Amino acid sequence: MRLTAAVLALFLVTAAPAGADPRIVGGTPVGSIAEYPWMVALTTAGGYQYCGGALVGPALVATAAHCVYQKAPTSIYVVSGRLDLTTTQGAVTKVTQYQIAGGYTIPQQGKDIALLTLANALPGPVLPIADSSAYLAGTTGTVLGWGRLAEGDTNKSPVLRKASVPIMADAACTAAYTSYQADSMFCAGLPQGGVDSCTDDSGGPFVVNGKLAGIVSWGKGCARPGQPGVYTRVTAYLS
Numbered sequence: 001m002r003l004t005a006a007v008l009a010l011f012l013v014t015a016a017p018a019g020a021d022p023r024i025v026g027g028t029p030v031g032s033i034a035e036y037p038w039m040v041a042l043t044t045a046g047g048y049q050y051c052g053g054a055l056v057g058p059a060l061v062a063t064a065a066h067c068v069y070q071k072a073p074t075s076i077y078v079v080s081g082r083l084d085l086t087t088t089q090g091a092v093t094k095v096t097q098y099q100i101a102g103g104y105t106i107p108q109q110g111k112d113i114a115l116l117t118l119a120n121a122l123p124g125p126v127l128p129i130a131d132s133s134a135y136l137a138g139t140t141g142t143v144l145g146w147g148r149l150a151e152g153d154t155n156k157s158p159v160l161r162k163a164s165v166p167i168m169a170d171a172a173c174t175a176a177y178t179s180y181q182a183d184s185m186f187c188a189g190l191p192q193g194g195v196d197s198c199t200d201d202s203g204g205p206f207v208v209n210g211k212l213a214g215i216v217s218w219g220k221g222c223a224r225p226g227q228p229g230v231y232t233r234v235t236a237y238l239s
Contacts, residue, residue, distance in 0.1 A: 027163030052204030068158030189228030
């Protein structure tokens with residue numbers, strides 16, 4: 001089912017779902033937030049970052065459902081225009097409500113997408129949605145986040161990082177994960193591993209040719225050989 005801001009099923013929203021492995025390893029720091037002005041961080045009231053997202057409307061953020069599932073909307077804060085999360089750069093606003101895909105349970109079952117409505121519109125451009133041509137195997141996309149730099153790392157990057165990874169063929173994704181669903185997911189990574197999203201990168205965008213193609217959803221560990229990252233196929237839900 002395609003979802004828009006008007007038709008996404010609104011869920012009343014408090015704990016992360018079992019089985020979520022929000023997962024930038026092997027990437028590089030972003031030089032300026034102006035490169036990705038639509039990139040946002042999801043934080044607690046105390047400023048702790050736990051997920052990412054992308055501004056797809058002046059007051060609308062796309063992220064992973066598991067980042068907000070069963071959380072009170074007013075407990076979620078969105079930070080924009082901030083490269084280094086230890087600074088006060090940019091703007092902060094509360095979430096007033098969110099909508100998640102109907103039937104969402106856990107990331108491995110798909111439908112791992114949410115739209116957050118913000119209390120205040122944020123300045124700057126928004127990220128347009130890709131079309132189905134974005135998912136050709138071998139196409140390289142960019143994934144962004146403030147997450148861990150390695151599996152099991154206790155520290156995460158205060159500065160936004162990016163990594164480039166190729167989209168893999170559905171057959172390779174199915175071979176890696178029995179729960180993989182080609183209609184609502186895609187996977188990306190290198191066969192030998194080494195480059196991937198990681199813990200606290202969940203909800204962040206996977207960008208192809210300047211458009212939102214995917215959302216960091218799930219996987220096994222971070223940057224493991226034969227275990228690519230799995231992303232929500234955005235065009236299955238948004239147009």
